[in-house]
Amino acid sequence: MTDKLAIETKDLTKNYGKVTVVDRLNFHVKENEVFGLLGPNGAGKTTTILMLLGLTEPASGMVRVFDFNSTREPLKVKRIVGYLPEEVGFYDNLTARENLRFIADLNNIAPSETERRIDEVLEMVGLTEERDMVTRKFSRGMKQRLGIADVFIKQPKLVILDEPTSGLDPSGINHLLDIIAGLPKMGITVLLSSHQLYQVQRVCQSVGILSKGKMVIEGSIDELGREAMAGGRFMIEVETAEPKAGLVDIIKKIEGVEKIEADGTILKISTDSDLRSQISKAVVDNDALLVQMKVHEFSLDDIYMKYFKEN
Amino acid sequence: MIAIIRKELADHFNSIRFLVLFLLVLVAVGGGIYAAKQGIREALEASRAVTEDGFVFLSLFTSSWGDIPIFTMVIAIVIPITGIVLGFDAINSERTGGTLSRLLSQPVYRDSVINGKFLAGIITITIMAGTAILLVGGFGLIWFDLRPYGFNMTGIGVPFPTPEEIIRLFLYFVITVVYGAFWMGLSMLFSVVFRRAAGSLLIPMVIFIIFYFFWVFLGFGGAIANAVSPITGSSDIATQIQQAGMQQTILRLSPSYLFREAYAVLLLPVAKGLGVITVAQARFMVANPISLTQSLLAIWPHLIGMVSLSAICFAISYIIFMKQEIRAT
Numbered sequence: 001m002t003d004k005l006a007i008e009t010k011d012l013t014k015n016y017g018k019v020t021v022v023d024r025l026n027f028h029v030k031e032n033e034v035f036g037l038l039g040p041n042g043a044g045k046t047t048t049i050l051m052l053l054g055l056t057e058p059a060s061g062m063v064r065v066f067d068f069n070s071t072r073e074p075l076k077v078k079r080i081v082g083y084l085p086e087e088v089g090f091y092d093n094l095t096a097r098e099n100l101r102f103i104a105d106l107n108n109i110a111p112s113e114t115e116r117r118i119d120e121v122l123e124m125v126g127l128t129e130e131r132d133m134v135t136r137k138f139s140r141g142m143k144q145r146l147g148i149a150d151v152f153i154k155q156p157k158l159v160i161l162d163e164p165t166s167g168l169d170p171s172g173i174n175h176l177l178d179i180i181a182g183l184p185k186m187g188i189t190v191l192l193s194s195h196q197l198y199q200v201q202r203v204c205q206s207v208g209i210l211s212k213g214k215m216v217i218e219g220s221i222d223e224l225g226r227e228a229m230a231g232g233r234f235m236i237e238v239e240t241a242e243p244k245a246g247l248v249d250i251i252k253k254i255e256g257v258e259k260i261e262a263d264g265t266i267l268k269i270s271t272d273s274d275l276r277s278q279i280s281k282a283v284v285d286n287d288a289l290l291v292q293m294k295v296h297e298f299s300l301d302d303i304y305m306k307y308f309k310e311n
Numbered sequence: 312m313i314a315i316i317r318k319e320l321a322d323h324f325n326s327i328r329f330l331v332l333f334l335l336v337l338v339a340v341g342g343g344i345y346a347a348k349q350g351i352r353e354a355l356e357a358s359r360a361v362t363e364d365g366f367v368f369l370s371l372f373t374s375s376w377g378d379i380p381i382f383t384m385v386i387a388i389v390i391p392i393t394g395i396v397l398g399f400d401a402i403n404s405e406r407t408g409g410t411l412s413r414l415l416s417q418p419v420y421r422d423s424v425i426n427g428k429f430l431a432g433i434i435t436i437t438i439m440a441g442t443a444i445l446l447v448g449g450f451g452l453i454w455f456d457l458r459p460y461g462f463n464m465t466g467i468g469v470p471f472p473t474p475e476e477i478i479r480l481f482l483y484f485v486i487t488v489v490y491g492a493f494w495m496g497l498s499m500l501f502s503v504v505f506r507r508a509a510g511s512l513l514i515p516m517v518i519f520i521i522f523y524f525f526w527v528f529l530g531f532g533g534a535i536a537n538a539v540s541p542i543t544g545s546s547d548i549a550t551q552i553q554q555a556g557m558q559q560t561i562l563r564l565s566p567s568y569l570f571r572e573a574y575a576v577l578l579l580p581v582a583k584g585l586g587v588i589t590v591a592q593a594r595f596m597v598a599n600p601i602s603l604t605q606s607l608l609a610i611w612p613h614l615i616g617m618v619s620l621s622a623i624c625f626a627i628s629y630i631i632f633m634k635q636e637i638r639a640t
Contacts, residue, residue: 053416055637075418083416089409093325105314106417150413 004031005064006158006189007052012061014047014213021047023213024061029191029206032184036200037193038304039210045193046086048210049160052191053083066157079107082151086162088143092136096127096146099135100153107154114153121149124179140167148176158189165199177203197301209307216307224303234274234295238267241289250286254278265291315419315427316434323397323435332393336439339389340446343372343382347447348455350376366600368472369479369578371451372444382447383483383574386440387567388523390487393439394494395515397432400508401425401499402632407506412637425632429492429499429625436491444484448472475603482607483577489617490570494519496624503628503635523567532568536561566620573613576606 007029014022022044029035039045050056051063054074062069068076090099097118104114122128125145130138138146144167151159161180165173181203183190194200200207201221208218217224240247248262251269256278259270269279276295283290323329347354347370354374355367375381402425405411415421451469472480494515501511526532540557543550562568580600601609 050637055412055415075420078416078418081416083413085409085412085416087409088413090413091322091410092408093322102314102318103413103417105317106414106419108418147413154417 005029006031006033006066007035007191008064009048009052010062012048012051012063013059014044014051014056015059021213022051022058025210025213025215027208027215027218029189031189032187033205034180034184034190034192034203036204036207037191037210038195038197038200038207040195043210044213045210046162047213049083049162049191049193052160053078053081079154080157082154082156082159084147084151084159084161084164086166088147088150090135090138090143090146093134095132095134096122096138096149097131099146100150103150104153109154117153117155121152124152125149126175141169141172144168145172145176148179156188158191159183160191160193162193163195164192165194165196173199197304207303209304211307217303234271236269236271236274236276236279237294238269238279238283239265239291239293240267240283241265241291243267244286244288247283247286247288250282251279254282312419312423312427312430315423316431319428319431320434323431328396329435332389332396332439335389335392336443337446339382339385340443340450342380342385343443343447344450344454346376346381347371347374347451348376350374351455366473366476366479366580367469368448368451368476369580371447371455371469372480372483373578382443383578386443386487387490387570387574389443390436390440390491391494391519391523391567393436394432394491394496395498395512395519397435398428398495398498399502399512399515401428401432402502402628403506403508403511404502407508415637421633422629425499425503425629429496432495432499433488433492436495437488440484440487440491444480444487448480478603479577479580479606482610483574486570486573486577486610486614486617489614489621490566493566493617493621493624496621496628500624500628500631503632519567522565526562526565527567527571532562532565533558563616566617569613569616573610573617576601576610580606 005028007027009025009027012022012025013020025044025048037045037048047056051058052065052070054070054077057071063071065077066080070077090096091102094102100118100121101114104117109117118131119128122131125148127142127145127149130142135143135146144164148161148164151161164180165176168176177199180190180192190203192200192204204221206218206220207224209216243262243265248260248267251257251267252260254275256271256273256275257269258272261268269275274295276293280290280293351370351374354370372382375384402411405414405424414424452471455469497518498511498515501514502508505511505514536558539561540554542554542558546554563572580603
């Protein structure tokens, strides 16, 4: 992974009337990584994406995509960026192939090359058999897959996917996530906007969480997890029948325990590694009857919920 | 932009809409030919072609017979409808279909989208108007027998058009396309402003009905002009001419009226000029058709007027579209 930046924004701001949708946003996406842009509805994700593409003008601030200023040189940006909008639509009266051919034509791709690429991308999304069907007859999921194919026809350096998995069935989602996870190896950077946390967690190396137009947190998933879990990477819950007074202090002394909270009979312990055996030994040594013990790794949900609880 | 024009043209030609419009044009042609076949005698007499100083070929386009209207009148209805139907969902169908953001995220300038659509529409109107005029002319050349009307014919059909007739017909073709472009520009403007195609179809249609059927056809324009600037017999000649001029200006507010005046001068050059002529002046008028250059001078303002109306409509839709937000929601 290089340290070259695919996307860089500086104090990016956009207002609609008096409402500030994106507020002095600063974030960057490294080349060849999958970046997840998270946030509740109305957080300014789509507006940010439109500004990245030069489709909407920022009120102030700057956005650069592969060193091109999106506001000043939108065409150069659009040549290398593939964008899948949230509500993707196609020309109903044209077949899948004709729709793709039109997009290839707009990108000045030579006709012989176009046909080859169309077959390639349709194969990739599994629409080879439906290629000569008019898109009017396509289901929502098929349209979504055709949208993915459409993004890759121009062989982009960066793809921006806005809620790409909506409307897909579980196997479709898996297939798509596999495709996305494989893109960095092909030299393609991905910006994935979503509120499907587990999907983001599965494929993204870094995430940024947007709330009310501001980036509340940005970084790699590992780092964020550590922060969200108050330093620990694991959360171990211990339930005892009769908690003894000294137990908390004993567990605190175990190496690797970062934080402990007592809540009635339940102890919540954050640790930096899986310390279940040491903890259970401590509990048993303390004569506190162990009822159950659960371990869970942090998930993006925890990070997400933590930040939205705080705000 | 070429890619967009190509796609739009393919869309137009493959659509049912186009088929219906083309049928409409064919009906206009059929009616025109039939009316010409039956009524060319009157037209020839009116245009003084029988005395051999008029335009025989042009009479094909200006003949009427009983209730069957003349070709030009049908075209004056068909072409605006064509323009409106080609333009009314140009932008808002892309928006509701979710294709606009996908289209604009390709490396094309935003103006190419609207320019491409406008040009593709003009090409379509050009093909339709051209086909209609050529069909009438062609059938005229092979079908009509004018011998009973005192023509020395070497073959069948009307005599081949003179160069002046060809130029006049070509100019008629040009103003027809410009007129169609105006209505298309207007409906495209509404397709940018309105999110729903129903509104952007209805409003230009209503405007057309007001400007054509009410203003020109049913004479509301004349009535309003008369009310605003009545010609009173008691006032002197100069005032009366002034009032008549005022009336004409009011009538010309309607693009349909402009179009009608323009094609009348081009195709019926025997008709007097467009201004007011007093009885005293009329006595000195030579009973010749006005020359091509004089016809051109007379309709030049009309042509400029129609071109600028189209340009204004296009410019407004262009500006609104350039500033519009792309997001669908």
